[in-house]
Amino acid sequence: MLKKYLIVSKKILPDVYDKVIEARNLINNGSVKGISEAVKIVGISRSTYYKYKDYVFSPDENSIGRKAVISMMLRHEKGILSSVLNYMSQENVNILTINQSIPINGKASVNLSLDISDIGKPIDDIIADLKKLKGVSSVKLLSVE
Structure with a gap:
């Protein structure tokens, strides 16, 4: 079609x-x-x-680039995932799913699927800001729809 x-x-x-x-x-x-x-x-x-x-x-602004998937490696310490989620909330990112692995060697892999239709800045800036958060070892943008 x-x-x-x-x-x-x-x-x-x-x-x-x-x-x-x-x-x-x-x-x-x-x-x-x-x-x-x-x-x-x-x-x-x-x-x-x-x-x-x-x-x-x-094309509606919300119809393009509305969903994204990111992968992060987080240190296994209290509050780190919480600080990531709080930051996402401040940037108007709606988290659709969270998949977290069992921590191995003090780090856990976390994948987030996101609704980014209401964000106020480019997703690349959000990724860069996430990398600066305490306890975040790496962040990768896997896909954007």
Whole structure:
């Protein structure tokens, strides 16, 4: 099914596509009373709106890069995992799953699957900050969806 779609930079597309999306957003968020008012504001005809409204979409910020998996090596000491989880909470990271191995030689492997749709900074910065936390030996970003 995805073979029917393309991701294209809007720099090469006519402005009309962007205006259809803008009109739809005005309608959906209640800024206008109806389609006629929306198309008038954005500067397209009603027929143009109806022609493209079901075929032109803008990727939602939350639809790209919403999930990530990281792997960490933590020292086996009280509070280290807790400090990692507290940091994640401060950065608006929602933890979906936690898998922790039994500590061997004073270290435990921890894998976290994350919902990163609400983070306020790049995931690379979060990884770098995690590496600086006390008791965190290593952090690797395994995947991002």
